[in-house]
Amino acid sequence: MHEVFLDTETTGLSFRDGHKIVEIACIETKDFIATGNVFHKLINPKRSMPDAAFNVHGFSEEFLEDKETFDQVADEFIGFIERKTIIIHNASFDLGFLDGELELAKKNKIEKKMVIDSLEVARNKFPGTSNSLDALCRKFNIDLSRRIKHNALLDCELLREVYINLLDVKEPKLNLSSNNLAQNVSVAKEYNKKILEISEAELKKHRTFLKNELKKNFY
Numbered sequence: 001m002h003e004v005f006l007d008t009e010t011t012g013l014s015f016r017d018g019h020k021i022v023e024i025a026c027i028e029t030k031d032f033i034a035t036g037n038v039f040h041k042l043i044n045p046k047r048s049m050p051d052a053a054f055n056v057h058g059f060s061e062e063f064l065e066d067k068e069t070f071d072q073v074a075d076e077f078i079g080f081i082e083r084k085t086i087i088i089h090n091a092s093f094d095l096g097f098l099d100g101e102l103e104l105a106k107k108n109k110i111e112k113k114m115v116i117d118s119l120e121v122a123r124n125k126f127p128g129t130s131n132s133l134d135a136l137c138r139k140f141n142i143d144l145s146r147r148i149k150h151n152a153l154l155d156c157e158l159l160r161e162v163y164i165n166l167l168d169v170k171e172p173k174l175n176l177s178s179n180n181l182a183q184n185v186s187v188a189k190e191y192n193k194k195i196l197e198i199s200e201a202e203l204k205k206h207r208t209f210l211k212n213e214l215k216k217n218f219y
Helices: 051-057 069-081 092-103 118-127 131-139 152-164 178-191 200-213
Strands: 004-008 023-031 033-042 085-088 115-117
Touching: 004 051, 004 069, 004 092, 004 152, 023 051, 023 069, 023 092, 023 152, 033 051, 033 069, 033 152, 085 092, 085 152, 092 115, 115 118, 118 152, 131 152
Parallel strands: 004 085, 085 115
Antiparallel strands: 004 023, 023 033
């Protein structure tokens, strides 16, 4: 199954208070390796931009006024995330906005069974500590130098790196089906740069060594 790492930026903290989405980003992966498929949209919220929100992401009302509205990108967004596991950090925040926008656009809400909240995963692994995205990046020595302002697309990539570390996924997975044999051989070569052949003389010495050494009592 494919995964989608998702993040949004907004005009405020609650959709119920009249705040809106101004940026949506999704990065598609397969077994947590980026496929190159990305969904990224800046959204015209059709409302003013509070100073507090502008200071977080840097998107002004004037900058966004010629961008598409959410209802104009809704179908493309739904098609991108469909039938994929969706990974969000602090999912309740983003889902509150996404479900609100989808409802206004007369679309179905996101299926909660398809969503994994990486914040909950982090809290289970590191209880009693800060588990913000920034804190987890520092914990896993992930470079934050590009994160001058909050940016949904960059945050998706940072989240992908964080999530891989949360799951301790360090090596690529090998698919053992015949259809992927060539790909598996290619991956395996990366971990076996040189095959050493043992000569018959070396094998003979090894057998002699074992015969003599096994006669000793090591205990």
